[in-house]
Every structure is written in structure tokens, then in C-alpha cells.
Amino acid sequence: MTGKTYQAPRGTSDLLPPASERWARVEATTRTLFRLYGFQEIRTPIFEARELFDRGIGEMTDIVEKQMYVFQDRGGDWLALRPEGTASVLRAFVEHHLDQTMPPPYRYFYIGPMFRHERPQRGRYRQFHQIGVEALGESAPEVDAEVIALGWEFLRHVGARGIQVELNSIGCPTCRLPYQGALRAYWQAHADKLCPDCRRRMDRNPLRVLDCKNEACQAVLQGAPVIDDYWCNPCRTHFEAVRSALAALDVPYVRNARLVRGLDYYMRTAFEMTTEGLGAQNAVLGGGRYDGLLRALGGPDWPGIGFAIGMERLMDVLPETAEPVPALAxxxxxxxxxxxxxxxxxxxxxxxxxxxxxxxxxxxxxxxxxxxxxxxxxxxxxxxxxxxxxxxxxxxxxxxxxxxxxxxxxxxxxxxxxxxxxxxxxx
Ligand SMILES: [Zn+2]
Ligand SMILES: [Zn+2]
Incomplete structure (x- = not known):
């Protein structure tokens, strides 16, 4: 009698040797390198109260609206598999009063699986893995540069080639409001040339249109207002200081005035990194500053900045090591x-x-x-x-x-x- 056979669920995959060895090497590099920058590991559960993500990511985002794995457990509690790492790290920080019980710096990193119900396609997984960092309580622009430098150094250390750092500042709530107004007016004037997706979101989320990869939309956004004309003075000063700190740290970057972050709580510094072997629209690392999120989650009114790296994408672009270490000698x-x-x-x-x-x-x-x-x-x-x-x-x-x-x-x-x-x- 032959038994029934089973497959891993759609959008998930088994990590088999020797690929698992390569993953372990990248994770070992993470643990060594991130510590040099004062980041310590934090491990949080893979599921949390659903409300944490509604609050921490934003109810109006695609992640929360369409992609989150939400379920009610046998006790009747609404839970969600974590779709990203930041909200959980901040929840743990608040829950354990780390601001009062631990000395600074409040710098944490995590490695682990995340879950989103995406349409399965090449390079998209329903269980995927991220390496991420969060630096809390530090508002200086030099910290932004340091976090970016860490991401860049990490990609270099693991052997990524052709790393490109893209940098922007998306302003603060004060200066973003008039910018959003100007964008909305501009999108409305050109609505007939925008794709249906953009027409739908141009009022609610005018910044996201800047991110559209559709060719017709690309043509429209060439003439769109740029954030530089709307930055308030503190935002302008912050951005300039980030740029000079990056120069001091020898991190090459390009300015991308159209770079925005998908999640609601980002402000000021936003950045992405791409590498050789990835499509131009596929960043392997993305991050930014999110002052205000910690307070929104019940913590102190402290600033924060972080990034996340997509492990599957990263492993896809890393060159095979020339001499694979044999598992058995x-x-x-x-x-x-x-x-x-x-x-x-x-x-x-x-x-x-x-x-x-x-x-x-x-x-x-x-x-x-x-x-x-x-x-x-x-x-x-x-x-x-x-x-x-x-x-x-x-x-x-x-x-x-x-x-x-x-x-x-x-x-x-x-x-x-x-x-x-x-x-x-x-x-
Ligand atoms: Zn501002
Ligand atoms: Zn579009």
C-alpha cells in the first residue's frame, strides 16, 4: 500500500541543503556585523494580536486590507501571522519597558519568517524571510546615515554586487500635507492618463502614485511636483545632514525624489537598495524613519528608524560561492x-x-x-x-x-x- 503524499502549502518552500548552508552563512554575517553597530537580536512570536498590525502598519494599507493572515483561535481571540517585523519589535519594546529597564542604545535586529497572502508568482512567497533592524530613541540625522551604512556594508559583506543606494526624504506630517495636496491636484489634472490603480488611489494615497511602474503613469509623473519644494526647514536641514554624514561614511548613493515607502508611518528619510541581478523595481532592502510609531503603539514619544532585507531576493542575487564548503569532509x-x-x-x-x-x-x-x-x-x-x-x-x-x-x-x-x-x- 502506498501512502498519500503531501506538498508544502502554496507560496511556501522548503529550504534544503546546500541552500540552507548558504542561508546560515548570511545569518552568521548578520549576527557578527550588526553587533558591531550596537544592534542586539530580538525574537518575537510569529503571531500577534491582529490589532497590533492594524495600528502599526495602517488599516488602509494593502498589507492589512488584503494580505494579512488573520484567524480566530479556539479561545476566540483575533490573531494575525506577522506580515513584517517592525510592529512586533516595538510592541515588545513597549511591553517590557525597555526604555526604563535597559541602558541605551536601543538598537535591535531580527531574523525570521513573515507571512503575506500574496498571489503566488516568481519571487513572491506567502512565507518569506526578513532580516531587519530598528533603532529607537535616536533622532540625529547621523543615525539615519549609520543605519544606511550598515545595510550597505552588510550587502557588501555577503557578496552582493552592483549595490545601489537610493535616498529620499518624504517630509514630515507638517510639510507632507501641502505636498499631498499639490500631488492630488496634479493627478486630477492628468487622471485620464493614469492607470486604473492610480486613479483609484490618487486621492486617498497620492504619494503611492509616484511609485507606479506603469509606463503611462511614469510619463505623467515626470512633471509631478517634487517634495523638495515643500520640505519644512527642519526636514530640509535633516536631509542635508543625512547626506553629509553618508559622504563622511563613504557610502555612495543616488537621490531618488520619487522614492516613497509603502507603510503609513514613515517620515523623512526613506531609502532602498538594489543589486545586480534584480529587476530595477525590486529592492532587496528598504527602510526609513518612523518617528511617532512608538507612541502610536503606547510607548514613549521616541523616534525610530529601521530597514528590512528580503532574504529570498537576497539569496537569489548572491553569486554562488566559488568553492562551496563540503558538508562532510x-x-x-x-x-x-x-x-x-x-x-x-x-x-x-x-x-x-x-x-x-x-x-x-x-x-x-x-x-x-x-x-x-x-x-x-x-x-x-x-x-x-x-x-x-x-x-x-x-x-x-x-x-x-x-x-x-x-x-x-x-x-x-x-x-x-x-x-x-x-x-x-x-x-
Ligand atoms: Zn517637514
Ligand atoms: Zn499607475
Whole structure:
């Protein structure tokens, strides 16, 4: 009888080796690099009260209106799978009074899955993964530049090529109001040339039209009013200071006056990063300042700034590493049942040196053992047959050279260490 088979739900995927190894390397880089900038890891639940996201993202946004996974649990509570990370981090910050119980800086990073009910298409997932940072309580423009520098350095460290940083300031509530008015008037005057989506949202969310990729809309927005003419003095000064801090930090960027952020609570600094291998409209990293959100979620009236990186997109554009690290470096091959105990001890000895090792216990023939060693990409095979067992020796086969010699375990381990350059990666 054959069993029924199952597939992962639509829009989700299994992360299999060796891709999982690449992900782990990127996550390790995150943990090392982000700490250098004073960010510490925070882990929040993957579901929260639904209301948190209504409040923290904005009820009028596509995410909350159309994409959020909302459900009522058996106790009758309305919950939502988190569609992004910021609201949860800020909720945790407020809930645990971190502003009073911890010393500054209030800088956090997270790594984890997010959920949105998107139409499945290439590069869009219903469970996707983000790496993000939030810096709370720091309003200085230099902090904006530092956060941008961290994103840029991170992309460089993980090997992304052709990184482009785009920068804008979308003003504050004071200066955005007249700008939105001017945009609305301009869209209305050109409504016949806008796509249906834009016609629908031009009144409610005139900034989002700037973001439309439709060709006809692109032509219209060439002549649209620009935010620069509407910035209030504090916004103008802030933006200029961000620019000079970026210059001081040697982070190259381009100004994109049409860059806006999708979520309601963003203000002033907005930025995105694209890399080689991505379509121009697909940022791998997006972020901005969101002063006022923390207060809206019941916390202190503190400013905040952060960014999020789409892991799937990032992994898509990262070049394959030239020399993939083999998952297993050494394989033991006992040829008799009596040799299995010696093999097991040998495996443990080699593993203690930090070398991934495996014993193929059930083979019995050198030929088929070597075939599986070859398929697994191992560098060394240790063969223990009757003769080796009697003499207390190992036959060490270097798969890369197709050469083998019989050595004492001590000599063999030394040869493996030397060949793998283990002194350099001492644990
Ligand atoms: Zn302003
Ligand atoms: Zn449009």
C-alpha cells in the first residue's frame, strides 16, 4: 500500500541543503556585523494580536486590507501571522519597558519568517524571510546615515554586487500635507492618463502614485511636483545632514525624489537598495524613519528608524560561492562488522577537531563506499578492514588526489588537519 503524499502549502518552500548552508552563512554575517553597530537580536512570536498590525502598519494599507493572515483561535481571540517585523519589535519594546529597564542604545535586529497572502508568482512567497533592524530613541540625522551604512556594508559583506543606494526624504506630517495636496491636484489634472490603480488611489494615497511602474503613469509623473519644494526647514536641514554624514561614511548613493515607502508611518528619510541581478523595481532592502510609531503603539514619544532585507531576493542575487564548503569532509568506511566500533571512535575523534565527519556503516565493499563518498563530496575516506583493524591502523584515501596510504590514527588525523588547513579555522 502506498501512502498519500503531501506538498508544502502554496507560496511556501522548503529550504534544503546546500541552500540552507548558504542561508546560515548570511545569518552568521548578520549576527557578527550588526553587533558591531550596537544592534542586539530580538525574537518575537510569529503571531500577534491582529490589532497590533492594524495600528502599526495602517488599516488602509494593502498589507492589512488584503494580505494579512488573520484567524480566530479556539479561545476566540483575533490573531494575525506577522506580515513584517517592525510592529512586533516595538510592541515588545513597549511591553517590557525597555526604555526604563535597559541602558541605551536601543538598537535591535531580527531574523525570521513573515507571512503575506500574496498571489503566488516568481519571487513572491506567502512565507518569506526578513532580516531587519530598528533603532529607537535616536533622532540625529547621523543615525539615519549609520543605519544606511550598515545595510550597505552588510550587502557588501555577503557578496552582493552592483549595490545601489537610493535616498529620499518624504517630509514630515507638517510639510507632507501641502505636498499631498499639490500631488492630488496634479493627478486630477492628468487622471485620464493614469492607470486604473492610480486613479483609484490618487486621492486617498497620492504619494503611492509616484511609485507606479506603469509606463503611462511614469510619463505623467515626470512633471509631478517634487517634495523638495515643500520640505519644512527642519526636514530640509535633516536631509542635508543625512547626506553629509553618508559622504563622511563613504557610502555612495543616488537621490531618488520619487522614492516613497509603502507603510503609513514613515517620515523623512526613506531609502532602498538594489543589486545586480534584480529587476530595477525590486529592492532587496528598504527602510526609513518612523518617528511617532512608538507612541502610536503606547510607548514613549521616541523616534525610530529601521530597514528590512528580503532574504529570498537576497539569496537569489548572491553569486554562488566559488568553492562551496563540503558538508562532510571525512567519511569512515568500516569493511567488516568488527571494524564498526573502531570507525565510530575514529569519527568522534575527527569530529572533535571541528571536521564534519560521517561513517557509512552498512556498505561492506570499498567500491560502493567510495562511490557514495564521491557523491557526498568528501575529501578523505578512512577505510578500516580486517588488516587495518588487526594492525590498529587506518587507510587514508585522499579523494582529491585518488591516493591512499596506511597510517596510524594519529598520523592520519594529522594529515587530515594539514590538508584542510585546520590551523586557520581552529575552533
Ligand atoms: Zn517637514
Ligand atoms: Zn499607475
Amino acid at each position: 571525512v567519511m569512515f568506511l568500516p569493511l567488516t562488522e568488527a571494524a564498526r566500533g573502531a570507525a565510530l571512535q575514529g569519527v568522534q575523534t575527527v569530529r572533535r577537531l571541528g571536521i564534519p565527519t560521517w561513517a557509512r556503516m552498512d556498505v561492506g565493499s570499498v567500491k560502493s563506499g567510495l562511490r557514495s563518498a564521491y557523491r557526498a563530496g568528501v575529501r578523505f575516506v578512512v577505510i578500516i578492514g580486517e588488516d587495518e583493524l588487526r594492525a590498529g591502523q587506518w587507510t587514508l584515501r585522499d579523494m582529491s588526489a585518488s591516493r591512499q596510504e596506511t597510517l596510524s590514527p594519529k598520523e592520519a588525523v594529522e594529515a587530515i588537519r594539514r590538508a584542510l588547513g585546520l590551523d586557520a579555522l581552529e575552533t
